Amino acid sequence: MGAKTELIGLSKEELQKALSDLGEKPFRAKQLWQWLYYFGETDFDKMTNLSKDLRHKLQENFTVSRPKIVAEQLSSDKTRKWLLEFADGQRVEMVYIPEADRGAVCISTQVGCAVGCRFCHTGSQKLTRNLSAGEIVSQFMVARDTYGEWPSPTNEVRYLSNIVVMGMGEPLHNLENTVKALNILSDGDGIAISRRRITMSTSGIAPRIVEALQKTGVRLAISLHAPNNELRSQIMPINQRYPLEKVLQACQDYQAGDGSRYITFEYLMLDRLNDSPECAQELIGLMKKYHLRATFNLIPFNPWPGCAFRPSPNNRVREFAKILENAGFAAPIRVARGQDILAACGQLKSQKNSEN
Numbered sequence: 624m625g626a627k628t629e630l631i632g633l634s635k636e637e638l639q640k641a642l643s644d645l646g647e648k649p650f651r652a653k654q655l656w657q658w659l660y661y662f663g664e665t666d667f668d669k670m671t672n673l674s675k676d677l678r679h680k681l682q683e684n685f686t687v688s689r690p691k692i693v694a695e696q697l698s699s700d701k702t703r704k705w706l707l708e709f710a711d712g713q714r715v716e717m718v719y720i721p722e723a724d725r726g727a728v729c730i731s732t733q734v735g736c737a738v739g740c741r742f743c744h745t746g747s748q749k750l751t752r753n754l755s756a757g758e759i760v761s762q763f764m765v766a767r768d769t770y771g772e773w774p775s776p777t778n779e780v781r782y783l784s785n786i787v788v789m790g791m792g793e794p795l796h797n798l799e800n801t802v803k804a805l806n807i808l809s810d811g812d813g814i815a816i817s818r819r820r821i822t823m824s825t826s827g828i829a830p831r832i833v834e835a836l837q838k839t840g841v842r843l844a845i846s847l848h849a850p851n852n853e854l855r856s857q858i859m860p861i862n863q864r865y866p867l868e869k870v871l872q873a874c875q876d877y878q879a880g881d882g883s884r885y886i887t888f889e890y891l892m893l894d895r896l897n898d899s900p901e902c903a904q905e906l907i908g909l910m911k912k913y914h915l916r917a918t919f920n921l922i923p924f925n926p927w928p929g930c931a932f933r934p935s936p937n938n939r940v941r942e943f944a945k946i947l948e949n950a951g952f953a954a955p956i957r958v959a960r961g962q963d964i965l966a967a968c969g970q971l972k973s974q975k976n977s978e979n
């Protein structure tokens with residue numbers, strides 16, 4: 624007998640094909656999809672509306688797995704961080720950031736990252752490999768297991784209400800698997816997280832931005848962090864390949880295709896580097912030049928061991944926000960979460976520094 628196939632991560636069509644290869648009718652694939660993604664069931668024996676014979680065939684041919692939880696930490700503010708391990712021993716981190724009646728799960732798309740943003744802890748861990756669609760989807764399923772949020776809630780009240788693709792890795796460097804994973808996560812017959820509650824964040828891989836959004840229909844966030852090329856290249860080397868003009872042009876093209884969508888620009892506030900009033904004015908000029916409907920997310924920098932940057936003082940962050948707001952842009956200052964367990968934005972890493 625050949626190796627068993629993992630079911631988590633197969634598209635609906637692939638699942639249908641897998642079952643038809645076993646001689647089963649298409650509606651069986653629908654039932655199985657529901658067991659996997661609506662009920663979160665991992666035990667074939669408990670899939671009671673499937674015949675014994677089919678359950679046996681499934682046991683023989685397939686697996687339904689989750690990554691192993693290697694470590695789990697709960698912050699004093701209830702942010703939770705998991706260190707997850709896949710079948711080949713590779714690891715990623717995932718974070719859940721709760722609000723009063725909802726919350727966002729921050730998932731990873733790669734082990735390490737090749738982009739190497741200088742402010743990012745993950746960026747100091749070189750890229751090992753892309754995650755498969757199943758490995759991306761199953762992270763969220765671990766979060767659902769932890770919070771017991773199965774079957775998928777049918778009302779709007781959910782603990783795990785949002786997904787942010789902002790963990791380890793650059794999703795547009797693993798586009799095919801990320802698209803497939805987001806299509807599974809948002810499928811209405813299963814996990815059913817609405818596409819408008821999913822945000823994909825990119826460092827600005829300009830040629831893939833429009834394609835990525837057309838294929839997923841999710842929200843876009845761009846890690847901007849600087850208002851000009853000179854500064855941006857200093858902290859994000861990827862800017863030399865895809866300078867601001869290319870990134871913002873792609874944003875404009877995207878909005879030309881779907882005028883209703885706002886783009887969130889993430890802006891890390893780094894002490895005496897990108898936090899001056901002149902930088903805020905320059906940012907406004909950029910948005911106007913490219914006619915972008917934009918909101919800003921000002922992120923207080925979360926230091927990690929060995930990093931070269933310091934957070935901007937609060938008064939400078941507030942002044943920066945005010946300038947953007949006065950020009951008509953929403954510019955909320957993100958409240959740092961999970962800092963005590965290194966779960967805040969830019970702090971994720973699944974290897975110790977000595978393992979690089």
Ligand code: SF4
Binds near residue numbers: 739846
């Ligand atoms: S910020 Fe994102 S793209 Fe940049 S190094 Fe970190 S994980 Fe990679």
